[in-house]
Amino acid sequence: MAERLVIDPITRIEGHLRVEVEINEGKVTEAYSAGTMVRLLEEILKGRDPRDAWAFVGRVCGVCTTVHSLASVRAVEDALDITIPPNAELVRNLMFCTQYMHDHVVHFYHLHAMDWVDVVAALKADPKATSEIAQSISNWPKSSPGYFSDLQKRIKKFVESGQLGIFANGYWGHPAYKLPPEINLIGLAHYLEALEWQKEIVKVHTIFGGKNPHPNYLVGGMACAIGLDEASAINAERLAYVGQLLQDAKEFINQVYIPDLLAVAPYYLDWGAIGGGLGNFLVYGDMSANGYRDTAGYKFPSGAILNKDLSQVYEVDLREDAQVQEFISNSWYSYSDGNEVGKHPWQGETTLKYTGPKPPYEHLDVDQKYSYLKTPRWKGNAMEVGPLARVLVGYARGREDYKEVVDSTLSKLGVPATALFSTLGRTAARGLESILVADWAQEFYDQLIGNIRNGDTRMANTEMFDPKHWPDRAMGVGHTEAPRGALGHWVVIEDQKIANYQLVVPTTWNGSPRDHNGQRSAYEAALLDTPVADPAQPVEILRTIHSFDPCMACAVHLYDEEGKHLSRVSVVGE
Amino acid sequence: MKTKVLILGVGNVLMGDEGVGIHVARQLATQPWPEGVLVLDGGTGGFHLMEHLENADQVIMIDATLDHRPAGTVRRLRPRFAREFPRALSSHDIGLRDLLEGLTILGRMPEIFLYAVSIDSIQSQTIDLSADVERILPSLLEDVRNFALSLIEDPTFCCDQPMDPIDEDEGRLYAHYDIHSTS
Numbered sequence: 001m002a003e004r005l006v007i008d009p010i011t012r013i014e015g016h017l018r019v020e021v022e023i024n025e026g027k028v029t030e031a032y033s034a035g036t037m038v039r040l041l042e043e044i045l046k047g048r049d050p051r052d053a054w055a056f057v058g059r060v061c062g063v064c065t066t067v068h069s070l071a072s073v074r075a076v077e078d079a080l081d082i083t084i085p086p087n088a089e090l091v092r093n094l095m096f097c098t099q100y101m102h103d104h105v106v107h108f109y110h111l112h113a114m115d116w117v118d119v120v121a122a123l124k125a126d127p128k129a130t131s132e133i134a135q136s137i138s139n140w141p142k143s144s145p146g147y148f149s150d151l152q153k154r155i156k157k158f159v160e161s162g163q164l165g166i167f168a169n170g171y172w173g174h175p176a177y178k179l180p181p182e183i184n185l186i187g188l189a190h191y192l193e194a195l196e197w198q199k200e201i202v203k204v205h206t207i208f209g210g211k212n213p214h215p216n217y218l219v220g221g222m223a224c225a226i227g228l229d230e231a232s233a234i235n236a237e238r239l240a241y242v243g244q245l246l247q248d249a250k251e252f253i254n255q256v257y258i259p260d261l262l263a264v265a266p267y268y269l270d271w272g273a274i275g276g277g278l279g280n281f282l283v284y285g286d287m288s289a290n291g292y293r294d295t296a297g298y299k300f301p302s303g304a305i306l307n308k309d310l311s312q313v314y315e316v317d318l319r320e321d322a323q324v325q326e327f328i329s330n331s332w333y334s335y336s337d338g339n340e341v342g343k344h345p346w347q348g349e350t351t352l353k354y355t356g357p358k359p360p361y362e363h364l365d366v367d368q369k370y371s372y373l374k375t376p377r378w379k380g381n382a383m384e385v386g387p388l389a390r391v392l393v394g395y396a397r398g399r400e401d402y403k404e405v406v407d408s409t410l411s412k413l414g415v416p417a418t419a420l421f422s423t424l425g426r427t428a429a430r431g432l433e434s435i436l437v438a439d440w441a442q443e444f445y446d447q448l449i450g451n452i453r454n455g456d457t458r459m460a461n462t463e464m465f466d467p468k469h470w471p472d473r474a475m476g477v478g479h480t481e482a483p484r485g486a487l488g489h490w491v492v493i494e495d496q497k498i499a500n501y502q503l504v505v506p507t508t509w510n511g512s513p514r515d516h517n518g519q520r521s522a523y524e525a526a527l528l529d530t531p532v533a534d535p536a537q538p539v540e541i542l543r544t545i546h547s548f549d550p551c552m553a554c555a556v557h558l559y560d561e562e563g564k565h566l567s568r569v570s571v572v573g574e
Numbered sequence: 575m576k577t578k579v580l581i582l583g584v585g586n587v588l589m590g591d592e593g594v595g596i597h598v599a600r601q602l603a604t605q606p607w608p609e610g611v612l613v614l615d616g617g618t619g620g621f622h623l624m625e626h627l628e629n630a631d632q633v634i635m636i637d638a639t640l641d642h643r644p645a646g647t648v649r650r651l652r653p654r655f656a657r658e659f660p661r662a663l664s665s666h667d668i669g670l671r672d673l674l675e676g677l678t679i680l681g682r683m684p685e686i687f688l689y690a691v692s693i694d695s696i697q698s699q700t701i702d703l704s705a706d707v708e709r710i711l712p713s714l715l716e717d718v719r720n721f722a723l724s725l726i727e728d729p730t731f732c733c734d735q736p737m738d739p740i741d742e743d744e745g746r747l748y749a750h751y752d753i754h755s756t757s
């Protein structure tokens with residue numbers, strides 16, 4: 001008999017994702033993914049000055065504040081046909097690379113590692129054996145027996161007190177945890193080291209963005225002044241510091257993150273055949289050394305892959321009406337012209353119509369509308385976005401740097417290329433693109449320094465900043481590849497104000513409900529056939545969902561009155 | 575330079591009353607402060623706040639909570655553990671809690687005082703505060719200001735200050751996942 005399992009909330013940070021699955025004979029046979037908070041940021045933006053939009057959208061989320069601000073300024077610059085100076089492009093790229101490295105490391109150690117690493121079992125590790133393993137996989141200096149034994153003693157106290165959620169609330173001891181105690185201890189040690197490291201790398205945002213959290217962006221460029229000898233500007237000392245931070249980040253990725261990934265993966269190779277999902281992948285592309293408009297130079301090339309066929313990459317056009325469309329047939333919204341139509345974001349509408357069960361409720365009525373996420377489609381296809389999509393598109397396009405990291409990893413793990421289409425593949429892809437991004441950051445940095453040495457200190461193009469130069473009506477789209485996947489902001493400006501603003505965010509692509517044709521979206525598809533040993537401790541479901549790095553804060557922005565039911569659910573969970 | 579007292583407002587200004595901490599920080603930031611005080615709009619900062627927290631001796635945090643008390647109720651708490659921070663906050667809180675736990679393990683947790691402001695609901699579509707919360711803002715600003723100034727003068731000032739009791743289930747939403755199953 002099928003058992004219905006509800007997990008709510010499923011995200012450790014940033015918002016609320018609810019997943020309902022049916023389990024038959026120890027496997028997931030049906031899955032539904034729902035965002036249970038309301039999305040209405042678009043309504044807050046209507047009528048505002050488009051030059052201010054970046055500051056509002058940057059508040060959506062505490063994890064990826066910069067990516068929304070970036071997409072926003074690009075959308076407005078696109079609408080007003082503003083070309084920004086090369087240095088501003090490079091500074092944006094550097095802030096973006098910083099965001100990537102920060103986000104991927106934090107995801108791996110603080111959001112995802114605990115699905116694979118049993119931190120309580122780490123207490124049983126032999127510090128000497130741990131040290132030997134650590135030194136065999138990396139040159140990272142913090143690897144002595146004394147280091148691991150001190151750490152163990154310190155952690156033991158916290159585990160015994162039961163006061164820390166990280167040690168109290170996991171599924172520790174679950175049979176799905178396969179690592180030897182020593183690798184668990186390495187994972188725990190690096191959980192703490194990564195926490196310390198992440199506070200360093202974000203200083204790049206403080207330097208270029210003026211403050212952190214929520215650094216400053218500017219329509220037309222960046223708001224930082226370059227002056228090599230000026231105390232208050234981005235001077236030689238600050239630039240040197242940025243260089244050092246980027247170098248340290250590269251070291252952390254190559255000597256800690258990647259060796260850990262490769263040490264953990266061999267114990268979970270069965271996950272190279274679980275959680276594959278759609279097999280359709282979408283990338284908008286980003287990061288050219290020559291600026292955002294140089295699409296051919298994108299280090300993350302754009303493209304779409306269908307049915308796991310890497311021999312063909314389709315071109316993607318965010319302006320074309322029939323490509324990216326949002327549907328609401330299973331979402332709590334209404335469209336002015338019917339329930340079945342898809343809307344390109346420039347024509348997007350955000351009118352709430354909650355028709356779900358009155359909270360508190362046991363189950364969503366999944367035959368009806370069941371989510372606050374809309375359902376985006378590319379030419380009618382459900383698509384997965386994110387690190388795996390980017391790595392596959394780069395690989396399929398024959399980019400040498402992608403081929404090198406992908407092929408060498410597959411051969412180290414002794415798995416075929418088909419293992420990429422999986423939960424493990426998704427988690428590995430995040431690591432592989434971190435290696436690439438760390439290298440690109442060095443290139444962008446060298447180029448910025450070169451420009452400044454040659455006397456180019458331009459950072460903003462203010463020709464169009466004054467609204468009196470603007471047309472009566474303008475439309476723009478700004479995209480980026482957020483760490484979680486393809487992100488687009490579409491803006492319509494009328495009479496110098498925002499007339500429409502639509503965000504289509506990565507977690508909407510991946511976590512949305514079915515479409516009008518009953519096609520599942522990425523999470524729902526990936527969960528099918530996932531084994532679940534113990535429905536009371538569904539760590540396997542979390543592995544697959546977390547491999548997408550869900551971030552619901554921007555997918556569904558706000559609670560409504562009904563949002564209070566979330567505390568009700570925690571009572572049921574007792 | 576080390577911050578002696580960090581006044582940290584957290585919350586999401588896009589969610590009405592949920593952003594009350596940000597409103598407090600922004601208003602206090604316009605006032606003159608003695609050396610050693612830093613007023614910070616922490617936004618939805620989560621992990622990004624580590625540097626600021628680690629660099630402070632004492633922290634006064636202002637945040638909203640959905641704890642079923644009348645809207646505008648202000649409690650001053652001295653949470654000992656991350657799990658005692660208010661529950662059912664918006665999207666930012668668990669990231670912040672993970673950070674506080676990490677700081678605890680690393681032995682770098684500053685002393686934190688929390689002004690928890692009860693709110694009725696998290697409103698969509700507005701960056702304004704409700705009348706109930708707007709009303710208590712002036713007295714909250716004054717309380718936070720006086721508390722910070724007293725701490726700067728004497729860091730042990732807090733020792734004999736009354737603190738509100740921490741709820742039994744304060745921060746229970748910390749449990750990462752709430753699960754129920756039916757056959």
